[in-house]
Amino acid sequence: MHKSLKIGMTAGALGALVALGGIAPAQAAEDVAKLSVLHGVPGLTVDVYVNNELTLDDFKPGDLAGPLDLPAGTYTVAITASDAADASAPAIGPVDLPLEAGKNYTAVAHLDADGKPTATLFTNDISQLAAGEGRLTVRHVAAAPAVDVLANDAVAITALTNPNESVLTLPAGTISAAVAATGTTDPVIGPADVNVAEGTNTIVYAWGSLTDTNLALAIQTIDGLHSNPDSIPAGEAGLVATNQANDSTGLMVGGFAAVLMGLVAAAVVGMRRLSGARR
Amino acid sequence: MRATAGTFTALAVALALLVTGCSTAPSDASSTTYVPPTSASPAPTPAAPPPVATVDVPTVSSALDQNQVPLALVPQRIRVDSLGIDMSIESVGLAADGAMELPKDPSVAAWYRFGPSPASAAGATVVAAHVDSLVYDIGPFAELASASAGTEIVVTTEDGQDRRYAVESVQTVTKQDVPWDSIFDRSGPNRLTLVTCGGEFDYEALRYLSNVIVSANPIP
Numbered sequence: 001m002h003k004s005l006k007i008g009m010t011a012g013a014l015g016a017l018v019a020l021g022g023i024a025p026a027q028a029a030e031d032v033a034k035l036s037v038l039h040g041v042p043g044l045t046v047d048v049y050v051n052n053e054l055t056l057d058d059f060k061p062g063d064l065a066g067p068l069d070l071p072a073g074t075y076t077v078a079i080t081a082s083d084a085a086d087a088s089a090p091a092i093g094p095v096d097l098p099l100e101a102g103k104n105y106t107a108v109a110h111l112d113a114d115g116k117p118t119a120t121l122f123t124n125d126i127s128q129l130a131a132g133e134g135r136l137t138v139r140h141v142a143a144a145p146a147v148d149v150l151a152n153d154a155v156a157i158t159a160l161t162n163p164n165e166s167v168l169t170l171p172a173g174t175i176s177a178a179v180a181a182t183g184t185t186d187p188v189i190g191p192a193d194v195n196v197a198e199g200t201n202t203i204v205y206a207w208g209s210l211t212d213t214n215l216a217l218a219i220q221t222i223d224g225l226h227s228n229p230d231s232i233p234a235g236e237a238g239l240v241a242t243n244q245a246n247d248s249t250g251l252m253v254g255g256f257a258a259v260l261m262g263l264v265a266a267a268v269v270g271m272r273r274l275s276g277a278r279r
Numbered sequence: 280m281r282a283t284a285g286t287f288t289a290l291a292v293a294l295a296l297l298v299t300g301c302s303t304a305p306s307d308a309s310s311t312t313y314v315p316p317t318s319a320s321p322a323p324t325p326a327a328p329p330p331v332a333t334v335d336v337p338t339v340s341s342a343l344d345q346n347q348v349p350l351a352l353v354p355q356r357i358r359v360d361s362l363g364i365d366m367s368i369e370s371v372g373l374a375a376d377g378a379m380e381l382p383k384d385p386s387v388a389a390w391y392r393f394g395p396s397p398a399s400a401a402g403a404t405v406v407a408a409h410v411d412s413l414v415y416d417i418g419p420f421a422e423l424a425s426a427s428a429g430t431e432i433v434v435t436t437e438d439g440q441d442r443r444y445a446v447e448s449v450q451t452v453t454k455q456d457v458p459w460d461s462i463f464d465r466s467g468p469n470r471l472t473l474v475t476c477g478g479e480f481d482y483e484a485l486r487y488l489s490n491v492i493v494s495a496n497p498i499p
Binding site: 062066223 | 381
């Protein structure tokens with residue numbers, strides 16, 4: 001599974017290690033955790049401190065940072081006003097984020113259901129998908145009561161509450177998504193087209209505030225979770241075969257019936273050719 | 280934009296490394312470890328009122344219209360003039376058995392729509408067609424087996440643009456030995472892979488024993 005994921009010690013990862021870990025031992029891909037950070041608090045530009053190091057400067061609402069490759073461990077995150085001198089007076093946190101190796105996380109700064117700033121650590125599902133499928137994750141991080149999610153006008157998720165998520169596996173393709181108060185179909189967000197891309201976890205966040213009428217959707221995608229077709233059967237008549245039907249050196253042909261079938265096939269095609277020529 | 284972010288990240292990394300390297304003060308005067316001459320010591324850091332982030336983390340807008348997986352640009356036609364191939368291309372997914380779906384008619388080619396397209400930044404665009412059919416006779420892709428290195432292939436995408444490729448190799452590989460994950464590779468350089476059937480035929484099961492695989496690279 002990990003082979004297909006784009007995990008690697010990138011320059012950014014190394015930088016993160018230096019900045020956050022202090023010591024940067026050689027890390028195999030499966031030894032690191034991936035962390036993204038989403039800013040879902042309207043109207044508030046912030047600084048994000050990780051282990052007291054300023055990591056995201058002037059982080060704006062609706063912005064998504066990362067992913068960072070981090071050694072497994074617990075990281076302390078504090079979110080301050082953007083002009084703070086240090087992490088001593090955070091607006092959110094400090095919160096401890098326990099990150100396990102090989103996992104993929106998104107930390108979201110957002111409003112709770114009552115409109116108070118908070119932070120939630122979500123674990124992103126990066127398990128492999130079957131060929132042709134996409135994963136849709138919907139997360140409620142808005143100051144709003146329970147919601148239903150409509151996909152192509154049908155209720156796909158019911159009674160989703162802040163700060164929870166629902167994960168669906170769908171045939172890949174674009175859906176029309178809308179969010180409505182639970183039990184209703186009148187959208188408070190959307191409808192909007194969402195590409196549930198094949199082999200990808202498409203994560204949709206409902207954020208903002210219902211009372212402040214600034215509800216919105218944010219999107220994060222994690223690709224590389226795909227599977228491939230296992231064959232391409234692209235011929236059935238043997239018309240360009242490099243062996244003959246009775247060519248015993250080529251392969252073992254079982255019995256008279258098979259030869260007869262081959263002959264019939266050739267005859268059918270031959271007749272079609274003749275009729276084609278007549279036309 | 281990503282390249283720029285990457286550049287900044289690399290710079291930030293270099294800076295972070297420098298800072299870490301330089302600020303390691305000698306731990307003990309009596310230690311036997313090398314103590315750098317005072318001229319090599321770091322200048323005293325001035326009191327820094329606004330802190331600056333030590334790494335530049337790539338940041339994007341998460342807005343719905345900016346951060347979705349873009350829809351692929353669909354290839355619609357394939358031509359290999361030197362082999363007399365000129366076929367329309369259908370967008371296909373999977374057959375029920377997990378194989379790549381193909382149109383019954385060998386004169387219609389198929390593009391695996393979940394993989395890369397000619398406009399993708401990376402990966403192999405896979406276009407396949409039946410080599411023959413009990414109903415429709417021999418198809419144009421039968422000619423692929425005789426393609427030579429350098430043969431030009433033109434794929435027209437839905438934006439009307441012709442994308443030209445040059446054949447690098449033509450290989451006939453027994454089906455159980457075809458590395459499907461590398462045929463459908465979504466990483467690596469943008470390239471074109473054509474697949475049909477060929478080689479010996481199993482007259483009992485009515486199937487070819489090999490796939491003919493053409494690898495082609497974009498002509499700049």
